[in-house]
Amino acid sequence: MKEISKNPNLCVTLHRQNAHLHRVNSAFASVASLDLRTFRSPLNTKILITGANGQLGRSLQKISSRYSESMFYFTDIDTLDICDKRQLSDFIYSNDISYILNCAAYTAVDKAEDDRECCMRINRDAVRNIGQVASERGVKVVHISTDYVFDGTATHPYREEDQTNPQSFYGQSKLEGEIALQQVCPDAVIIRTSWLYSEYGANFVKTMLRLGNEQTALKVVCDQTGSPTYAEDLAAAMMAMVEHNPFVPGIYHFANEGVCSWYDFAVKIMDLAGLNCRVYPIQTQEYPTRAIRPAYSVLDKEKIKSVYNLSIPRWEESLEKCLKLLPNQICNIT
Numbered sequence: 001m002k003e004i005s006k007n008p009n010l011c012v013t014l015h016r017q018n019a020h021l022h023r024v025n026s027a028f029a030s031v032a033s034l035d036l037r038t039f040r041s042p043l044n045t046k047i048l049i050t051g052a053n054g055q056l057g058r059s060l061q062k063i064s065s066r067y068s069e070s071m072f073y074f075t076d077i078d079t080l081d082i083c084d085k086r087q088l089s090d091f092i093y094s095n096d097i098s099y100i101l102n103c104a105a106y107t108a109v110d111k112a113e114d115d116r117e118c119c120m121r122i123n124r125d126a127v128r129n130i131g132q133v134a135s136e137r138g139v140k141v142v143h144i145s146t147d148y149v150f151d152g153t154a155t156h157p158y159r160e161e162d163q164t165n166p167q168s169f170y171g172q173s174k175l176e177g178e179i180a181l182q183q184v185c186p187d188a189v190i191i192r193t194s195w196l197y198s199e200y201g202a203n204f205v206k207t208m209l210r211l212g213n214e215q216t217a218l219k220v221v222c223d224q225t226g227s228p229t230y231a232e233d234l235a236a237a238m239m240a241m242v243e244h245n246p247f248v249p250g251i252y253h254f255a256n257e258g259v260c261s262w263y264d265f266a267v268k269i270m271d272l273a274g275l276n277c278r279v280y281p282i283q284t285q286e287y288p289t290r291a292i293r294p295a296y297s298v299l300d301k302e303k304i305k306s307v308y309n310l311s312i313p314r315w316e317e318s319l320e321k322c323l324k325l326l327p328n329q330i331c332n333i334t
């Protein structure tokens with residue numbers, strides 16, 4: 001049996017479909033990164049996390065020990081392929097799942113331009129599968145989408161009802177996933193997020209740390225503006241939604257508070273990590289990528305904050321928290 005998590009608070013059980021499940025049973029129940037003013041802790045809530053080996057999935061694994069009353073089923077493509085509707089349905093039925101937190105996705109934004117079929121199968125068709133099975137079984141769904149559903153021409157932070165107009169195939173596939181899910185499962189929650197990073201997997205923060213250690217100078221685009229999102233903060237927000245009564249369906253926006261460019265973000269990473277690497281601002285046209293990114297993708301978070309009573313940390317604060325967890329990189333943080 002392959003272990004997904006090294007968390008000592010998790011004891012592993014083997015599911016009859018050969019999935020690798022992690023049942024959480026711990027007394028630790030504090031919430032560090034979000035101020036949750038209204039919440040309930042449902043007894044024996046059974047929560048399925050798909051794509052649990054990704055950045056967000058691993059962040060949910062990390063915080064799961066805070067939710068002692070819930071039972072978590074962490075799965076990824078090798079144990080539960082969301083493209084396989086029958087497998088999904090059997091799993092949800094036989095484990096009496098009450099919530100699905102869908103962290104599985106095709107996230108290779110540039111590769112998606114040439115790998116369209118696979119991208120659509122995971123980001124649209126499989127999301128429809130999840131919605132159909134959830135609807136049939138009365139299961140609540142929290143699904144993750146992206147700021148790339150917008151074209152980046154707005155002059156104010158994007159609200160949930162603003163016009164979508166994806167510029168990349170990845171953005172298009174995520175938008176079609178949203179639409180498919182809402183059609184078959186109108187009670188689902190969809191959270192659009194942006195610039196996700198964590199101590200896990202590959203992301204901008206870890207790339208900057210690596211380059212900052214290898215090079216004395218670096219060029220980073222300064223004309224794309226958005227908000228970084230620490231995956232652990234998003235994971236805590238998802239759990240706040242699970243625990244909130246009532247569960248209010250709809251589309252929500254979530255990112256850390258504050259706004260910056262990729263250049264600002266890089267400068268802050270180098271500064272906090274104490275890396276002696278000079279960052280130079282460049283224009284997007286000087287760093288062409290296969291997929292087009294929105295120039296402006298700041299998300300308005302008022303809805304999620306008011307409906308779910310969330311208080312969200314600023315991006316600098318969460319970045320510092322994440323950097324402290326990345327060994328051998330940090331000099332300036334005490």
Ligand SMILES: NC(=O)c1ccc[n+]([C@@H]2O[C@H](COP(=O)([O-])OP(=O)(O)OC[C@H]3O[C@@H](n4cnc5c(N)ncnc54)[C@H](OP(=O)(O)O)[C@@H]3O)[C@@H](O)[C@H]2O)c1
Nearest residue numbers: 051053054055056077081082104105107144146193195196
């Ligand atoms: N990363 C960002 O900057 C960003 C920004 C905005 C929104 N988002 C959204 O946030 C969510 C989480 O992103 P992330 O960065 O945590 O993604 P990630 O690290 O790429 O994790 C996705 C996980 O899903 C797995 N997966 C792929 N196909 C699957 C399938 N058919 N069945 C089950 N699992 C499957 C992947 O496995 P493999 O690795 O083996 O493919 C991976 O472990 C996604 O919905 C993404 O679109 C991300």
